[in-house]
Amino acid sequence: MPPRYPIFWATLLLFVVVALSTGDAWVGGVHLVVILPLVLCGQGCIRWVFRRFHSPVWLRRSAMLLPALILAAMLFRLGGGDTQALRVVFAGNIPAGIRDLHLTEDAWTDYVVTACFRCDPASLRTILDRQPFIRSEYQQEYFDVRATDFPDLDTLPEPHGSIITYRRTDLGEAGNFCTVQTDATFSFVCLVYAVD
DSSP, rough: OOOSSSHHHHHHHHHHHHHHHHHOOOHHHIIIIIIIIHHHHHHHHHHHHHHHTOHHHHHHHHHHHHHHHHHHHHIIIIIHHHHHHHHHTTTOOSSSOOOEEEEEEEOSSSSEEEEEEEOOOOHHHHHHHHTTEEOOOSSOOOOOSSSSSSOOOOOOOOOSOOOOOESSOOOOOOEEEEEEEEEETTTEEEEEEEEE
């Protein structure tokens, strides 16, 4: 890290790490192109105020870096952790353009992920049309996930036509399963993933 402008370089490095942790180019781009410049402008304002009142350098730098650290931690928690859970469910891949994500994770006795979200249809179709996913012979008329599983989701959207169900074939032991349901447009997903 260059000796001049240590707060700038620390903030830049921090937000690059957070953007990379999302695993989504679109979300990571928003972090770097929109949020990072706003944080840098805020740091500039804080620096100006503290210099005007002749505050010590350590206090000025702490006041500039602390809000950036808190915001980066919040973004990492919102984007990174949930994205990593979906990466496990989708066997190392992740659909692009994930939004309206509702996800619960439980690792008490089994590891269980339940999620509903919207995403880029072409990206989702590409992931589901190759191994380890296969289209299930049994197609349902309703989503397996209930809206009550997510306190911030009032109702599930109506499927556009029939619901298409996929399952993973590489989970091995009985009791391990992954079911991915999508509407006919491949824009809305409900999934349940459980392994012992």
